[in-house]
Each structure stands twice: as structure tokens, then as C-alpha cells.
Amino acid sequence: MIFAWLKKLFSRPELEARKSDKASGKKLYIGNLHYSASDEDLKNLFIQCGNVQSANVIKDKRSGKSRGYGFVEMSSVEEATRALKLNATEFMGRYLMVSEAKTGESRNFFARPGGRSRGPRRGHNGGNGYGGGTRRRSS
Numbered sequence: 487m488i489f490a491w492l493k494k495l496f497s498r499p500e501l502e503a504r505k506s507d508k509a510s511g512k513k514l515y516i517g518n519l520h521y522s523a524s525d526e527d528l529k530n531l532f533i534q535c536g537n538v539q540s541a542n543v544i545k546d547k548r549s550g551k552s553r554g555y556g557f558v559e560m561s562s563v564e565e566a567t568r569a570l571k572l573n574a575t576e577f578m579g580r581y582l583m584v585s586e587a588k589t590g591e592s593r594n595f596f597a598r599p600g601g602r603s604r605g606p607r608r609g610h611n612g613g614n615g616y617g618g619g620t621r622r623r624s625s
Contacts, residue, residue, distance in 0.1 A: 512539075512566050513559045517583035519543060521552045531577060532558050536565025557587055 516528065529541035543556040560566040566586070573584040 511563050511586055512561070513557060513587040514566055514569055515555065515583075515585050515587040516558055517555045517585075518580050519552065519554050519556055519582070520578035520580050521554060523552060523556075523578055525556075527578070528556055528558060532560070532569050532572070535560065535569040535572070537561040 514532075519528070523543055525541050525543050528543060529538050532538050532541065537560065539559040539561050541556065541558045544553045545551060546553055558569065560569055570584055570586070572582060574581050576582075
């Protein structure tokens, strides 16, 4: 009962609508973009697959230069499926990587390449000036 009350208290319908939009598979991740590619270039490429709702090339906050990837949102799942066929096609001298965009829930922020966890490494006894290890007693 308390859980239902808290859920109702903290529910945000605008976020739920966004989650359902992303979960429907209409948003695509576009990787390996040329650094001079613009939002308009991306939109013009994907318009051949259907109606493009939005096309965004992600830019660095400080420099304003492209980071080499972006997102395209199609108006229907069928159009997004057609757009997935543009994977490994050449665009501005580079081969694109097109895949379905992952939602925040499906990305694992704690996963590391190689399968190692973020925990302490075994066999290391301190470091950075703290020494660690066992004390030597003088007898």
C-alpha cells in the first residue's frame, strides 16, 4: 500500500510518455559520423526511409564540434526498421553504424569492458603513499 502511494506520488507522466516512445523502437543511434556532418545532412540521408521526426548530431559542449555520433527519430517503427538497413553504408567518406537507440534502463552504467568489476583489485595492499600490507614488528 505504501509502495503504491509512493509510486503515485513520484510518477511523472511526461517521462513515462518519453520512455514508451523510446521503447517502441523509433529512435536510432547513428555512429561513426563524419565530424563535419550536420543535423540537416543526417535528416536528408534518412528521409529516404520515411518521415524523420528529429535528427540530432551530438556536439561537444565546450568546442561545439561534432562528437561523431547522433540520433534519428522516425515517425513509425516500420520506417525505423527500414532505416536500420542503412547500417554499414558509406556517408561522407565513412561507413555508418546504425542501430536501435538504447534507453537508460537497458544501458548498464556499471559494466566495464573485459568483464572486470569496479571493485578493488586483489593482491594490492594500499598504494598512493599509504603503504598497506602487514606491519613488521621489531623484536
